[in-house]
Amino acid sequence: MAATAAQVVRRAQLYVPGSSMRFLEKSRSLPSIDSIAYDLEDSVTPSKKPEGRANILSILNRDRVPGIREQAVRINSVGSGFALDDLTEVLKGKHLDCLVVPKVDAASDLHFVTDVLRQKLPERHGANSKNPVKIVALVESARSVMNLHEICGASPYLSGLTFAAEDFALDLSITRTPDLHEFMYARSAIVTAARAFNIPSALDLVSTTFRGEEGKQFLQKESENGKRFGFNGKQCIHPDQVEIVQNVYSPSEQEVEWAVRVVLCDQKADAQGRGAWTLDGKMIDVPVVGKAKAIVARAEVCGIDVKALQEKHQDEEPQ
Numbered sequence: 001m002a003a004t005a006a007q008v009v010r011r012a013q014l015y016v017p018g019s020s021m022r023f024l025e026k027s028r029s030l031p032s033i034d035s036i037a038y039d040l041e042d043s044v045t046p047s048k049k050p051e052g053r054a055n056i057l058s059i060l061n062r063d064r065v066p067g068i069r070e071q072a073v074r075i076n077s078v079g080s081g082f083a084l085d086d087l088t089e090v091l092k093g094k095h096l097d098c099l100v101v102p103k104v105d106a107a108s109d110l111h112f113v114t115d116v117l118r119q120k121l122p123e124r125h126g127a128n129s130k131n132p133v134k135i136v137a138l139v140e141s142a143r144s145v146m147n148l149h150e151i152c153g154a155s156p157y158l159s160g161l162t163f164a165a166e167d168f169a170l171d172l173s174i175t176r177t178p179d180l181h182e183f184m185y186a187r188s189a190i191v192t193a194a195r196a197f198n199i200p201s202a203l204d205l206v207s208t209t210f211r212g213e214e215g216k217q218f219l220q221k222e223s224e225n226g227k228r229f230g231f232n233g234k235q236c237i238h239p240d241q242v243e244i245v246q247n248v249y250s251p252s253e254q255e256v257e258w259a260v261r262v263v264l265c266d267q268k269a270d271a272q273g274r275g276a277w278t279l280d281g282k283m284i285d286v287p288v289v290g291k292a293k294a295i296v297a298r299a300e301v302c303g304i305d306v307k308a309l310q311e312k313h314q315d316e317e318p319q
Contacts, residue, residue, distance in 0.1 A: 008160075009298065010070065011233045012034055013034070013035040013203055013234075013235055015039045017044060029065075037100045040076055041074050053090065054089070057090060057093050060093025061094050064095055071096060072136065073100065074099075075101060075102075075113075078109040079103065099133055104137040104138060113135060114156075114157060136161070136162055137160070139162065140167035142168075148193040160199060160233075161194050162202075163190050166206070180222075187226075191230035202231045203235055204226035208237070210238060220244055223245050227248055251295050251304065255299075256296070257309055257313075259291075265317065266284065268318055278318070279319060284318070
């Protein structure tokens with residue numbers, strides 16, 4: 001998939017209802033968020049869809065604000081009857097970066113969106129374009145999980161897979177529990193498919209518990225669970241969730257410092273012709289170095305001062 005995968009980071013993607021101009025305005029004052037998805041789907045009733053499209057188009061045509069890294073729009077599903085009208089309007093937005101496509105059950109859903117992108121914005125989706133509108137696909141059903149292989153290869157603009165737990169639970173007639181064990185297969189399938197096809201974002205389920213100190217602790221634990229599973233971001237439904245989620249899905253200070261030391265020492269070990277060496281008493285070989293390089297790259301995109309750590313450890317030698 002995308003050759004620019006390393007440059008994409010969506011630690012948090014916040015949904016904002018397109019029918020509420022007040023919420024849309026408020027979202028522009030967030031101090032720092034990787035991705036905002038202005039919503040035309042679940043949070044907007046059918047009678048409010050035209051108003052929502054107009055509101056979102058207005059926001060997309062304003063000057064960018066420094067706190068928002070990516071501006072996305074969640075359209076309605078291809079089978080809903082609303083998708084083409086959504087695309088026709090929001091693709092007029094000057095600062096649209098990404099489309100979030102719900103209920104992607106088959107490759108044909110992404111074929112439709114890709115064809116519309118190429119028709120409406122040929123200058124951004126030609127053979128040599130460097131700034132296409134990216135796509136994030138929501139996995140919401142058993143059929144979608146079974147078709148992940150085809151879905152992941154359906155569009156060159158596919159940039160993320162997102163697990164929509166509530167619709168998935170409804171499809172399978174199962175009940176969501178706090179430990180999320182009932183979603184183990186689907187979540188593993190999504191993160192595995194994302195890695196296999198070099199899709200940069202794998203976004204975990206929405207947390208509906210977040211208010212108060214107990215809610216914040218629950219959100220922290222659920223986010224940490226997702227990170228251990230292999231997800232590198234999470235959906236949010238309230239601005240109060242964003243800081244906790246982005247902190248969890250950022251490399252920790254200890255992780256980055258370790259990774260910088262490994263990368264620096266590996267350069268020296270390579271110059272000495274050593275394929276394996278030790279650091280802090282532990283063997284370092286090619287897979288470990290690869291992990292360290294990935295952490296450093298992500299830290300740089302997340303705005304962590306990697307250069308300061310490199311200077312701090314520049315004299316360290318492989319053992």
